[in-house]
Amino acid sequence: MLFHVLLRALLFELFFQHASAASNASASSSIRAIYLFKDVLKSNTTSLKTSGFNSVIIFGVGILENGDIMYYSNTPGSNDTLIASDGGYVGGTALSDKVRSFKTGDTGINRIEISMNSQHVRELTSSPGTGAETRLYRNFKALKTAWSLDAVNNDDESLYDVTSTVAFAKMLGTIGYKYTGAPYTNSDFWKNVTTQSNNGLHEPNLLLDRMYLQCYDGGSGNDPGSWQTALGMKVVPLVWVTNDSKPSQGTTATQARSKFTSWNSKSAVAGGGYWNDYDIEKMGLSYTEYGEVLTSIFP
Template sequence: MTTNLAGVYITGLFGTNGRLAQTQSELLASQMNDYIFWSVHVNADASLHYNDVPLASGGTLDPTTGAGIGGIISAARKAGLAQNVWFSIGAGGVSDFQNIQAILAAGGALEDELYANLKALMDLGATGFDLDYEEDLSDPVSLISQFTVGLNQRLGAKLTYCPYYGTTMWIDCLTANMTALGSQPVVGFNLQCYSGGGGNDPRTWVSAITAAGASTGVSDAVSFVRPGMAVAGSPSSPALTPAQMTAQLNSWGSPGGWIWNSANVLNSQPGTGDSIADYASALLAAVSVAEKA
């Protein structure tokens, strides 16, 4: 029996109200096994920010930000907690993928610098990248696949995608990756099931991937579609308690999932009493389809 996915989008670490130490302490006291650092922003000059703070430029990590994130990863890896570590690129209301498109089109030194900055993140012990595309480009499939292929070929990165709509578009990205590489570097869809994706049912996405067949390179669609849920007390909806998350996963037949997000857990904690560990336990408690059979 494999362990359920127990993922967490990690944010709110730096700045005036940053909670780096508290977040690290709660993560290490939990059984979260999938760490997703959100959100990396790509600037027009190929430099990177993590939320609002500098992250990497010229192939070199910002010493403060890099040390803070690196410390979490190192401690989690040493404790045998984080099976995978991802850096999530993108968000709503940003121009990250517009900038990536321009950088890849320019090529040369600018493209090399982008990949050098992303390599610096990989060198912290990352598995790869999570692509949270929420922009409105004319041909997102071509761009996302081109970037996916580049990350895989140049950095050896694996990827996840973080959709909240556009089932066909995201499946087309998988097919384009297979055409380009002959194998699938994307290991999962981190499906948003809150706010703009609040109406998502993972089973619908599983059915669509299954119907697409071998062209996607996905052998286990149920495990590939990883539902994400908002935590109790957060501004996102529906906002679920740990017990409600377990029940929701069981109704979907999903073997685990992920929470949105670490900062929301800590901000709501005085009222809810819920910890990151409580949500990890809830995700791990879900009964997968295989276990039910």
Template sequence: MSAYPIAIYGSGLFQDGYPTPPVPYTQQAAQLNDGITTVILWSIHIHSGGDLYLNDTLFVSGGEVKYATDGKTGANPDFPDLVKALMSGGSVKDLIVSVGAWSTTSDFTAWLAARDQVKANLGALVSAFGVTGVDFDYESEDGYTSQDQSMIVTLTLDVGSLGLYATYCPYTATDFWTGCLTDVYAQNNQAQIVKWMNLQCYAGGTGNSPTDWAQAVQAAGETGVSDAYAFIVPGFAVLGADGFGPEEMQQTFQTFAGTGVTGGFLWNSSGIWSTEASGDGQPTPADYAQAISAGLGATAKPRESVEA
């Protein structure tokens, strides 16, 4: 059986290159649905007042998705049909939106200052596209403070109040992120909203050990995490994103076989589309998904319920 989750950060998914992407959008949807279980729409930026942007494109404002009317600005008007195709009958089971990126902590302070409007805008994404969760890609350039932790916990609780789950995407600051887990669990009536951690093992997270992070979760106390090793989902960059191809991906995940790690993620879709467009259609997301599963030799596990 395949590993779970096999996630991918969809960099500007169905929007980058609009209206002429390197790989047609319908082809992107079909390819993702051949092995990927979880698509993470990256990156949502939150502006003052709570408007959501998909990278530099206004995406949601006033509780409504803003579609392009001139073929140039605004969200791709084919987004609903593409997401429907993505979520229909294939391997993809979850669509998550990711907030943040390197050097964008302002996304989170803007969110904190406009929580009600952000809730309405996230609710619009749930209604329009069936979004099931929110990924926290909080990457501080000047350390992680107790005030930062309080903010992340508050916003995680907001996500849970919408009936969604959260994932965290750390690359450093183990104590900070496990502290967020314990606080969310304590403040949410001993129910954990965070489903897993997408552990960055590339760029600034190069050399991260999933087992070290799992042990840190185990040592953190009351987190509500029943399987710390499955909770850690390591991720690596692909060809076209300063990473490597399926063969090396499989070799890398072989090092985690038998540790309790059951899934992995790919950084990112734009890298795959760029190399696919210039490399005779290879490698595809399915090639990378197969590499993760073959490397782990893992059995798929059902997601635990979220008691938000």
């Protein structure tokens, strides 16, 4: 009798754990993102981890002419740092520990991306190419491991070369990355990149699985619904938080709530996000307020 009681208790516990896991997965299915413009060694990691965001995109990573990778400083008092060279991680343990910590402990973050433009991508994918023996491939593989990365975000705003972009995306996919875009214009380019990168692939195994649509500054007139139709996939609209760089493009938490609610009601989007953490901290804004906007609209 006791055996059967214990067995039932064990089965109930297993069922509860399974149900809880499924519930948590469902609860975090919407994308709640924030771009990290500030040096991650100096940003408020605790607030970023506990304010409702589930995706962080680290801005300022770039490829050098020889295929090495830099993390460029956008913060006074910080220095540019070489983070991958000749197939190895060289950015130091303090930086790698800080980045990896976004997904550990008391956190809602389950995805870390790095954002870069297309500088040197066309030249390097042409020669020496994207094979596993190349410096470019080995550097991105080493960085993925060191920083526990999930995706590379393409912030191309000038080159727009489909062939090299797709070749680069597929190389990253071979390593184990996802690939994402951050368009503000040129929907034809992004449509071609999306179609060719995902050719033959289906959900949930898409290579290019997210589009973070800039809906501020040069993209202030963008309509997420129109972009979703053009791309054939849902997008994540981004707004710029209150800032002193371009105040007219700033968005308060209240204004963000209105924008995200309107976009999502007209044409359901994949989530929402912000540019950027540097301004939140510089302007003394509230991570909690901005994060709560996303959790309430995109649970």
